[in-house]
Amino acid sequence: MKTTVPIIIAFLSGFVMILAFFVSPESVTFGNFELEPEVLSWVTIVGGFTLLLGVVSIVRVNYNAVKRRNDGWVYKLATLISVFAMAIPAVIPNGLSPLFGTGPGSIYDWLFNYLDAPMMSTMFAMLAFYIASAAFRAFRTRNTEATLLLVTAVLVMLWRIPMGEIMLKSIHESIPGLINTYIMNGANMAVQRGIIIGAALGAAAMSLRIMLGIERTYMGK
Amino acid sequence: MRRGLTISGINVLAILLMAFTFAVWPLSAPVMADSSQVIDDSTTPEILTDTLSELSSDSAVVSASDIMSDKPAQNDSVFRTDRLNALVLMILFSIVILVYTKWAREGKRLFIRKISGLDEVEEAVGRATEMGKPVLFIPGIQEIDEIETIAGISILGRVARMTASYDTPLLVPVRYPMVLAAGQEVVEQAYIEAGNPDSYNRDIVRYVAGEQFAFTATVNGMMMRERPATNIYMGAFFAESLLLAETGNAAGSIQIAGTAQPAQLPFFVAACDYTLMGEELYAASAYLSHEPLLLGGLKGQDWMKILLIILIVIGIILASFGFGDWYFSLFESM
């Protein structure tokens, strides 16, 4: 019961998609009920709930930390307050006031545009500093492979900026074109293709095992 | 529990159901009449030939000319003949993977070449022992359901066995409770198997919660404080790859990395002493664990790769001589 039923569900739900791939849409429509999009819309609904699981986890972890007055509980409290500051006004219907709901001008929208989005951008913007210092300290031509990598990287970095393009052209007019053709669309393209094919086979094998219930890691096994 | 069900059980049932549907569905369509396309039986391992022959005689009854003709009007038939090549490929692929998985489970000897990075791991742990400094292992920053994390954990088992037998300190920071549980189990088991259960303590694998960069900052702090002689990164890494590798480099550690995230590989390659790239990570964990699922999948994919290489080479030869349009159309997907 605890494993067999999920396996059967997984198989059937995947099988519908395989079936729908090979047959015309009309043959799997029953009146008002179009099998393929309907099943898919179910999946998107269940998928939505999965996102909420993460929220519940965050609230639980932080709540426990605050309750036990762990190290830095004040920060955890800030997280908790932020969750509710964002969530509560959002679920109140905006019929009551334009401040509620998620539309333009709501608290939710404001918090996102003026706090959440800028902070998220900033978090990733910091990587620019790290990448520069890493380039300076860690990237060494310690063997043939690393040398090949660094030389290509330097060429590509030059080629992608207007100043560098001018420099490369001053050496020879055709260099930027050659980088584009033989590095990006040649060697790089070919390797990426090899990797894509390999990864596709891996993903297909994984999918097959999930559908047939051989792979059950996702069930916590 | 994974060994509870075998291929003979529910899986065959499922395949039969699939086969049955594909056998019956097109029969109801008027278009499918003549037959000539037969799947090459010689490449088929014997185990599932029954299923296959059932398929090739009933469902794959479309002439080659049907495949090549312009898109068949979808309304005419229930079965989409323009997608027959995908069906053939899928069935062939499924059979190959399942047969190899079955063989792996039966304990048949399936050869995988030794991944050279694994020797490096041994050497690096040895160096840490000589220097009397710890080994740091990070199994990625994803949940346990990510296969890269699973691969990382299985390599952790091997590393833990080495550190246990040399009595070298081991540090394993993780980001999720589920990974913590799995990691602790694997490490404890390794210390018991190495005959050194006294050296095991629960703090070897430790939970460092938080956002991606908060985790990274904590681990970086750990590197600068404890100065591990060896850092091993095996699993799914993202933007933090570079921060970790750079800090490790600055701390003077030997570093070995493995990930399947293509965007992060360049940083590991540039900043680490050895890197397992993409599928090498899975191969390494299959090599170490001999887990039938991993092993079977890997061998099956290898088999497919050879087939694809042969198909490509044939195509190149045909193209070079300027013919073979019929051949290319076999691979048409749009």
Next chain:
Amino acid sequence: MNLWLILAYVLLIAAGIFLLYKAFKSGDRRFIYLAVAFYVIFPVLITLHLPIEISPEVRQLYKAVESLPDSATVLLTFDYYPSTLAETEPMSRGALHHLFRKHCRIVTMTTVPLGGPSIAERVTRNLAEEYGKVYGIDFVNLGYKANYVAVLKGMGSSIETIYPTDNSGTPLSDIPIMKDIKSYSDMDFIYVVSDNGIVDYWMSIVNAQYDIRVGTGVTAVMAPRFYAYLQAGQMTGMLGGMKGAADYEMLVNQPGTATKGMTAQSLVHLFIILSVIAGNVVFIIEKKRKRQGAKV
């Protein structure tokens, strides 16, 4: 060129070399951070106008959109998180300029839960105002639905089943533009702007199974991977990172933040290249010295 400007840039380069030297001496990476900050802030204050060479794959995308018939239907996606706004938002804006100018009917959607719908609303409404386009007639925002693989597949047979309403909750049957847009087969082009792995599925699921052309704007981190799809004809043109966005801004003649950013981009790249070379020179010298030391 202005003499003062040249002097300023020479000083800037000198400052960079000085900071690099300090970083070598002290081993403190914060000197490098400082140099990067310099090289980004300065060009934002004083922008040099550098000629931009347009990449072929950007031109390919531009041409594909350009060749669409007037009032063609285009699906424009906002598949990106706020973290990469600097690269992706200029792409979306460029695309919207181009599509609105061509009087295309635009359907927007997102598969990114964190911020996707809010960004889509903000950017499209902002530009629609500029071009005097009306919501519901010229464009519509479908918003977000979870589990993108299922969303991509489901829209192939029925958009309305996956998206019963638009982003703000109006049923699709009440929106004029959606009257004759039922699935991908009613669309002419898909313009994906994304910063994550979903782009692969726009190729492998939507392009392969529904026979519709897909052009993309992606972050530079992902761009090298997609040359494989470009060459196979699965992808029709690509904007790669801020450079791609700047190219497109040039093509639609709307220079914006990406074009402006190119000067800073140039300077920091040059600085990084310089520091890699300097680091390696020191590395090689040290290696030689060690070897000589061993001999003695």
Next chain:
Amino acid sequence: MNLVDFLQIWIIAFFTLSLFSFLYKDNPFYKIAEHIFAGLSAGYYVGLIWHSVIIQQMIDPMLNNDKWWLVFPGLLGVLMFSRFSKRFSWISRMSLAFVMGNTAGIFLLSELHGKVLPQIQSTMMSLNPGQGFADFLLALVIVVGVLSTLIYFYFSKEHKGALGKAAKVGIWMIMISFGAHFGYTVMARISLLIGRVQFLIDDWCGSIIQLF
């Protein structure tokens, strides 16, 4: 510029600078900003799922279009929360299996049909030298690149002899590709910083200048 705009810009600038302060060293400003950010992101999901999934996808169609069967996915969704109970967590497997199985069904075909087939088809390039040197060279690079990469990731034989040589070519090709990746990634990270600096200079410094 009115007061509201002014305050908004200053709020953004405050949090941006708080986060950047981490570059100097870890400090309470960074910590508080980081934690608020984590909380807001989680809260965003609640509003989003409530409207776009629960109301728009389930409740509305059930009430207006008689799609009573949407009760089932709703139930499956709610069952997900059984994960938080030790005793009943197995129930959540049903929902998970439904989603995982469906995705697997899509992937099994789309990976083979939408990736493997077109990618191998477009690798079948003519290596006839008669087509002109440039085309021939490019085709050669591509063919050698694809085949040697596939061989590098082939694990069933030792990399010795001819296979070893091919794998060696493979690794060189891979390094060139990684170099390109590296260059592009550097570009990406710097672009993001430029975006933030553009805000700080144009908007924030702009607002200061407007004060005077």
